[in-house]
Amino acid sequence: MTAAVRSQTVQTVDGVRLHVEASGVGETILFIQGLGYATWAWTPQVDALADRARAVAFDNRGAGQSDKPDGPYSIRLLAEDALAVLQQTGAGPAHVVACSMGGYVALTLALRHPRAVRSLALISTSAGGDEASGVPEQTLTAWRSAAGVSAEEFARRTMPLSFAPGWADAHPSEFDRWLQARLAHPTPPAAWKAQFDASARFLAEGLGPGPIPHPTLVIHGTEDRVVPYANARPLVERLDDARLVTLRGAGHLCWLEQSDAVNDLLAEFVAEI
Numbered sequence: 001m002t003a004a005v006r007s008q009t010v011q012t013v014d015g016v017r018l019h020v021e022a023s024g025v026g027e028t029i030l031f032i033q034g035l036g037y038a039t040w041a042w043t044p045q046v047d048a049l050a051d052r053a054r055a056v057a058f059d060n061r062g063a064g065q066s067d068k069p070d071g072p073y074s075i076r077l078l079a080e081d082a083l084a085v086l087q088q089t090g091a092g093p094a095h096v097v098a099c100s101m102g103g104y105v106a107l108t109l110a111l112r113h114p115r116a117v118r119s120l121a122l123i124s125t126s127a128g129g130d131e132a133s134g135v136p137e138q139t140l141t142a143w144r145s146a147a148g149v150s151a152e153e154f155a156r157r158t159m160p161l162s163f164a165p166g167w168a169d170a171h172p173s174e175f176d177r178w179l180q181a182r183l184a185h186p187t188p189p190a191a192w193k194a195q196f197d198a199s200a201r202f203l204a205e206g207l208g209p210g211p212i213p214h215p216t217l218v219i220h221g222t223e224d225r226v227v228p229y230a231n232a233r234p235l236v237e238r239l240d241d242a243r244l245v246t247l248r249g250a251g252h253l254c255w256l257e258q259s260d261a262v263n264d265l266l267a268e269f270v271a272e273i
Contacts (some may be wrong), residue, residue: 008022016061016081018081019038031045032105043181045255045266049266056085056089060105072197079112082109083109093115095121097266098125107125123220136228138161138225142157143158160175162253163251212240218245219245221246223251225252
């Protein structure tokens with residue numbers, strides 16, 4: 001049975017209002033989404049984990065039902081937003097589950113505010129820097145070619161690239177369900193660009209020095225066409241206590257493509273901590 005969802009608004013230090021959804025009771029699991037995505041994309045994970053923990057998901061500034069202020073944004077700023085969510089929802093140190101750009105945010109949160117984090121589960125993400133593999137040129141070209149269209153048309157044209165090759169065609173009803181969820185509260189082009197620019201700067205500069213001793217699970221699909229699988233090993237090596245689980249044949253949105261497998265991994269990991 002799906003746990004009841006409680007919605008609230010958190011205000012950041014610079015006055016931006018963030019949409020937050022919480023369900024379940026117990027230890028807190030904080031979910032941080034990636035570029036242009038929002039709480040809707042954590043639905044399978046929240047539904048699976050809210051019966052054993054308190055699942056808190058929020059929309060990053062610029063996405064979903066949160067405010068969409070003008071840029072520039074930075075990953076550090078988004079990490080401070082995540083901290084505000086933890087502080088204002090009354091959560092103690094949280095298990096943080098994050099994907100893609102959300103992984104950059106989670107890593108920065110753990111580095112700058114280590115006491116706010118109990119563990120990390122990082123999906124389809126990177127630590128950036130010299131060893132990082134950037135967004136493939138084919139994907140960048142598709143994003144650029146759709147830059148002048150509406151948020152709805154941008155999503156229709158580019159979202160298939162976030163799944164494994166052929167997945168959207170092979171699963172048309174599932175793909176349409178996720179597309180419609182995304183379009184219910186679309187990310188405006190300017191806000192998407194602000195998040196993209198923040199992500200690009202992080203990838204170029206890297207996480208930076210400092211220990212991240214938190215137990216960490218890294219999950220990455222071999223067919224990721226946004227943050228290539230080649231980022232997984234350098235990420236594990238950058239962290240003090242991390243292990244890698246490889247999902248063969250999975251794309252960037254592996255937590256949607258293979259939600260049962262990812263949910264089992266997350267549940268086992270949190271139970272181990």
